[in-house]
Every structure is written in structure tokens, then in C-alpha cells.
Amino acid sequence: MTEQNSDHSFPLSDVVAKRWSPRAYSSTHVLSAKDLGPCFEAARWSPSSGNSQPWSFVVGFRGDELFSAMVASMAEGNAIWATHASAVVANITMTHSAEGKALSHALYDLGQAVSHFSIQATAEDLLVHQMGGFNSPELGETLGLADNFTVVTLMTVGVLGDIADLSEKLQDRERAPRVRKPLSEIVIQGASY
Ligand SMILES: Cc1cc2nc3c(=O)[nH]c(=O)nc-3n(C[C@H](O)[C@H](O)[C@H](O)COP(=O)(O)O)c2cc1C
Numbered sequence: 001m002t003e004q005n006s007d008h009s010f011p012l013s014d015v016v017a018k019r020w021s022p023r024a025y026s027s028t029h030v031l032s033a034k035d036l037g038p039c040f041e042a043a044r045w046s047p048s049s050g051n052s053q054p055w056s057f058v059v060g061f062r063g064d065e066l067f068s069a070m071v072a073s074m075a076e077g078n079a080i081w082a083t084h085a086s087a088v089v090a091n092i093t094m095t096h097s098a099e100g101k102a103l104s105h106a107l108y109d110l111g112q113a114v115s116h117f118s119i120q121a122t123a124e125d126l127l128v129h130q131m132g133g134f135n136s137p138e139l140g141e142t143l144g145l146a147d148n149f150t151v152v153t154l155m156t157v158g159v160l161g162d163i164a165d166l167s168e169k170l171q172d173r174e175r176a177p178r179v180r181k182p183l184s185e186i187v188i189q190g191a192s193y
Contacts, residue, residue: 006178009193015122020178021129023081023170026161031061031086035124036157042120046113049105055113058090058143069142070154075133081170082131085156089117090139091130096148110152121157130155 003017040057048054060067062085070088071079082088093110096102103109118128136151145151163174183193 004178005175006180009183015119019118019122020127022127022160023129023174024161024163024166025081025084025086025127025156025158027062027084029086029159029161031126031157033059033061035126036087036089038124039117039120039126039157042116043113046109046116048109048112049103052103052106052109054094054103054106055110056092056094056149058092060088062086070134070139073134073136073139073142074131074154078131078133081166082129082154082156084158084161084165085129086158087156089155089157090143090151091153091155092145092149092151094149098148100148107152114153114155117155125159126157127160128155128157 003012004020006017006020008017036059043055043057044053046055058066058070060070062083067088070090071083074082091110091114093106094103095106114130118130121128130153132153134151134154139151139154140149143151163171166174187193
């Protein structure tokens with residue numbers, strides 16, 4: 001095992017090797033909008049289909065109304081640990097133009113922007129945990145989104161707290177090895193590893 005409880009077939013850049021999705025967030029760490037600026041700037045510079053930049057973000061900081069609304073939309077199994085994070089971000093994409101034309105790569109583009117965010121966050125010594133376990137239509141309504149926008153994922157941002165503060169079940173998941181399919185299974189033609 002190398003960085004972050006994982007094994008690597010090839011050496012990775014520090015920020016890629018160090019990224020992982022924690023649950024044991026510090027409930028005393030405070031983030032400011034300025035702290036998250038470089039992460040959103042990295043998302044801004046993500047590539048997108050036709051440079052359409054279909055992504056947008058809503059940020060809540062622990063203790064404010066947006067944070068509470070986003071945690072309230074989460075599945076219980078996520079809310080229980082996410083509530084300790086320093087911030088929650090709603091990752092939103094435009095699915096159709098105002099004229100009704102579908103943006104065929106909107107989900108792909110948003111995912112890539114979130115990946116840029118996560119990698120920059122790692123460089124800022126922050127930890128990001130994305131999630132799909134939340135009520136997207138309900139949250140979209142709470143946030144007053146137009147019909148052609150959808151909240152695809154939420155992500156928590158913060159720093160590591162004490163793993164012992166989690167339930168035993170979550171402690172086990174937090175300490176479990178991070179596993180991946182081997183390269184030989186995902187690079188299926190043209191190169192063998
Ligand atoms: C689209 C998406 C949805 C996810 N949904 C959840 C979720 O609802 N709850 C959760 O605990 N983790 C969620 N995750 C985190 C993944 O479980 C995690 O990224 C994966 O297990 C790999 O672990 P790692 O990020 O530490 O490498 C999600 C990640 C992605 C990208």
C-alpha cells in the first residue's frame with residue numbers, strides 16, 4: 001500500500017495520489033469563500049464541449065442556511081458524516097439551452113470540472129467527498145433552479161478530523177483499503193499492462 005491506503009501500478013503526481021474521499025471531517029475547521037477560490041478557479045479552467053461551460057455551483061458553509069438545506073437533502077447515511085464538513089457544494093449543470101437544445105456532454109463536462117476542483121483542493125490540503133445520495137429534484141426546487149438546470153452531485157469539503165468520532169461501521173469503511181480494477185482490465189486494446 002502507498003498513499004491514502006491504495007496501491008499504484010505507476011508513480012503518480014502528489015495531488016492525484018493524495019486525493020481520497022473521507023467521512024471523518026473536522027467539525028471545528030472553518031473554510032472561507034477565499035479558501036475555496038483556487039478550487040473554483042480550477043473548475044473554471046476545465047475543458048468542455050464547444051467551451052460550453054455548462055457547470056455552476058452553490059456553496060454552503062457549515063452553520064449557514066445553504067449548508068443546512070444541502071445536508072437536509074442528503075440520504076441519512078451521507079448526512080450523518082457530511083454535517084461535520086466545512087462546506088458543501090452543489091454541482092449543477094445546464095442540461096438544455098434556454099431555447100431547449102440538449103447539451104449532449106453536459107454531465108461529462110460537469111464531472112470534469114468537479115475533478116479539477118478536487119485535484120486543486122488536494123493541492124490546497126483540502127479533502128473532497130462527492131455524493132449522489134441526495135434528493136436532487138427537492139434541492140433544485142429549494143435552490144430555485146430553472147427547469148434546464150439540475151443538481152447532479154453534492155460534494156463536501158474540509159480537513160480530516162478524528163476517525164474515532166465516527167460510528168464503528170464508518171470507521172471500518174474509512175480504514176478499508178481503497179481498491180481499483182487493474183489497468184489490464186480498463187485499458188482493453190492497444191496497450192497491455
Ligand atoms: C458520482 C459519485 C457519486 C457518489 N456518491 C456517494 C455517496 O452517495 N455516498 C458516499 O459516501 N460516497 C459517494 N461517492 C464517493 C465514492 O464512493 C468514492 O469516490 C469511491 O468509493 C472511491 O473512493 P475514493 O474517492 O476515496 O478514491 C460518490 C462518488 C461519485 C463520483
